[in-house]
Amino acid sequence: MKILLLMRHGKSDWNAAFGHDHERPLARRGVEAAKMMGRFLSDAGEIPDAIITSSAVRADQTVRLASDAGAWGVSLRVTDHFYNTRSEAVLREVRDEPEDTTKLMIVGHEPTWSLLLSSLVGGGHHPLPTAAVARVDLPADTWADLELRTGQLRWLVTPRLLGKVITNGS
Numbered sequence: 001m002k003i004l005l006l007m008r009h010g011k012s013d014w015n016a017a018f019g020h021d022h023e024r025p026l027a028r029r030g031v032e033a034a035k036m037m038g039r040f041l042s043d044a045g046e047i048p049d050a051i052i053t054s055s056a057v058r059a060d061q062t063v064r065l066a067s068d069a070g071a072w073g074v075s076l077r078v079t080d081h082f083y084n085t086r087s088e089a090v091l092r093e094v095r096d097e098p099e100d101t102t103k104l105m106i107v108g109h110e111p112t113w114s115l116l117l118s119s120l121v122g123g124g125h126h127p128l129p130t131a132a133v134a135r136v137d138l139p140a141d142t143w144a145d146l147e148l149r150t151g152q153l154r155w156l157v158t159p160r161l162l163g164k165v166i167t168n169g170s
Contacts, residue, residue: 001102001137001138001139001140002101002102002103002104002137002138002140002141002142002143002146003102003103003104003135003136003137003138004094004103004104004105004106004120004135004136004138004151005041005046005048005103005104005105005106005133005134005135005136006105006106006108006113006116006117006128006133006134006136007037007062007063007066007105007106007107007108007131007132007133008107008108008109008110008113008128008129008130008131008132009026009030009054009056009058009059009061009062009107009108009109009130009131010026010027010029010030010031010033010034010058010061010062010065010130010131011026011027011029011030011033011130011131012024012025012026012027012030012058012130013025013026013027013028013030014027018057021056022055022056022057022083023056023057024056024057024058025057025058025061026058026061026062026065030058030061030062030130030131031061031065032159033130033131033159034061034062034063034065034066034069034131035065035066035068035069036069036131036159036162036163037066037131037132037133037157037159037162038065038066038067038068038069038070038072039069039070040070040157040162041066041070041072041133042069042070042071042072046103046135047070047072047074047103048072048074048103048104048105049074049100049101049102049103049104050074050075050076050077050097050098050101050104050105051063051067051074051075051076051077051104051105051106051107052076052077052078052079052082052093052094052097052104052105052106052107053076053077053078053079053082053106053107053108054078054079054080054082054083054107054108054109055078055079055080055082055083056082056083056109059082059083059107059108059109060078060107062107062131063076063105063107064076079093081093082106082107082108082109082112083108083109084109085108085112086112087112087115087116087119090106090108090112090116091116091146091148093106094106094143094146095143095144095146096143096144097143098143099141099142099143101143104143105133110127110128113128114126114127114128117134117136117153119148119149120136120138120148120149120150120151121136121149121151121152121153122148122149122150122151123149124153126153126156128156129158129159129160130159131158131159132156132157132158132159133156133157134153134155134156134157135153135154135155135156136151136152136153136154137151137152137154138150138151139151
C-alpha cells in the first residue's frame with residue numbers, strides 16, 4: 001500500500017509585490033496555517049517519507065514552513081510540473097517516485113488538487129481550502145502501479161477545523 005498526502009499551499013498575499021503569479025508569497029495567515037498543519041501531521045504520526053512541491057513561491061514556502069514546524073527532516077523535490085497544470089502531469093511525477101517511499105506528500109494548487117483527489121478516490125467533490133491536507137490510501141505496491149479510482153480518502157483536515165479543535169480543547 002502507498003499513502004499520498006495532498007496539501008494545498010497556504011493562503012497567499014495578493015497585496016505583496018510580485019512580478020508573476022508564480023512569485024506570489026504567503027500571507028501571514030498562510031504562514032501560520034502551514035506551521036499548524038506541520039505540527040498536526042507530526043503529532044498525528046503522519047510525517048511523509050518524501051515531498052514533491054510546486055516551484056511556485058507560495059507552495060515552496062508552505063511545505064518548508066510545515067516541515068520546519070513539524071521537524072520532519074525529509075527529502076524535498078521541487079518541480080515546475082505542479083504549477084498551472086493538469087492531474088495527468090501530477091500523476092506522471094508521482095508515478096516516478098522510488099518504491100521505497102511509502103508515504104508521499106505533494107504540495108500544489110487548486111483546482112488541480114481537488115480534481116486529482118476526486119479522480120483518485122473515484123468521484124465526489126473534495127475541495128481543498130488553503131493549507132488543507134488530505135490522506136489517500138492507495139492499493140499499489142509501487143508508485144508506478146498507481147491507478148485512478150482505487151484510492152480511499154482516509155481524512156481531509158483544514159486549518160480552520162484544526163483551529164476549532166485546538167481552541168475548544170477537544
